Amino acid sequence: MGSAKEFRTPTGAGVTIARQQTQGSVEDFIALSSVCPHLGCKVHWEAQHDRFYCPCHNGVFNPSGLGTEGPPKGQSLGRYPLLIENGLLFIEVELEGLSASEVLGAKELS
């Protein structure tokens, strides 16, 4: 609860997954893109301030990914759909742009 984990999609995009509730459903989790919607830098989670922060132009996002301060105020971090199957959490990501072997590799890994 309240913690965040960083993941990397097969295309190299960064995804931050945070657990925000403990009701035992997929709604407990949120998966957000780490790309700042302002000018494309990478945001990171600051646990001590309970926020995502973009170091390029001081963009601040709340735990739900909504911009609250700085130039991206009002904009949101991209959100990835999640699903739980057999007690495992899956992130749905695009595989566009990957070669066939990379897609197969990604499927084997998942």
Added chain:
Amino acid sequence: MFGIGAWLHERIPIRGEQLREMTNEPVPNHLRRWWFCLGGTPAYLFVVQIATGILLALYYESSPDRAYESVRHITHEVAFGWYIRSVHKWAATLMIAAVILHQMRVFFTGAYRKPRELNWMVGMCLLVCTLMTGFTGYSLVYEQLSYWGATVGANINETVPLIGPLMKRLLLAGEAYNQQTLPRFFILHAAVLPVAIVGLLGIHITLLRLQGVTEFQFEDEKPDEPRHFNFFPDHLYTELIVGLVLMILLSVLATVFPAELGPKADPLTTPEVIKPEWFFYVTFRWLKLFPGTAAVLSMGFILFTMFLWPLLDGLIRRFWPKSEFSVWAGIVAVLAIVGLTVWEGAVAH
């Protein structure tokens, strides 16, 4: 000797007096003061950049896999590589500073006014080309600042309405930074922009020669003194002295503060503290103060206003001939530039 002279004269039919006439344009007395020679300073530094740039290009490799390693090789292993790279970096800094100071001098002395409006506009194009050369230059090192600077720069382009997405694709050679991006930056930095600068410089100097240098008279000048001196050799000596001082200054700066190599670009992590080179501090702070499109469009508007300033100033002075609006606008602009630069330089975020 006479035979060689006659042979040469037959092929290059120019007489000594014609050559003297071409080079001995009378130069106004105020150009004895070095700060009026700031226009020649960036031109001199540009030659330094061409020479050191060619030497660096002998070893530089413009692929994301090899770029950083090749810069490390230049800095640590190639004989005098560190020195050439440091001179290149410091000459870029001084060149941009000299262009800005030259433009300020031209602005505050009103030297852009009729009939020299077009030359101011050519100068503005030179300023933009110089800044773009600086930007593409530090993007080539492929350190963290290079990668994130290029990403932010391309995304700034994207916010421009209508043509923005196309500009971004042209700059990055795709939707995002990829294998083709760095070669594109290198071609811009080492071929397209320098050629553009040479062309614009040619027009700039031609217009200067056609219109002549703006003449000023200072209070300490005696009325019976001649108002001009010869370009050759008098003014050439002044330029040579400025050039020699710059060479010494460049060498000292390159030796005492050599160009460093930051951490290698990591497309997955933006560093906690990231800043562009000092000449983009103003735009960097501006981007922090205003939302994306508003910041980019307002910067574009300011740049466009600067470009058209001789015409706008002419219009103002037609209605209010005694107006000093131009001077006050210039003071506000300089204070804003200095203020935003110091602000950005003084804080981590």
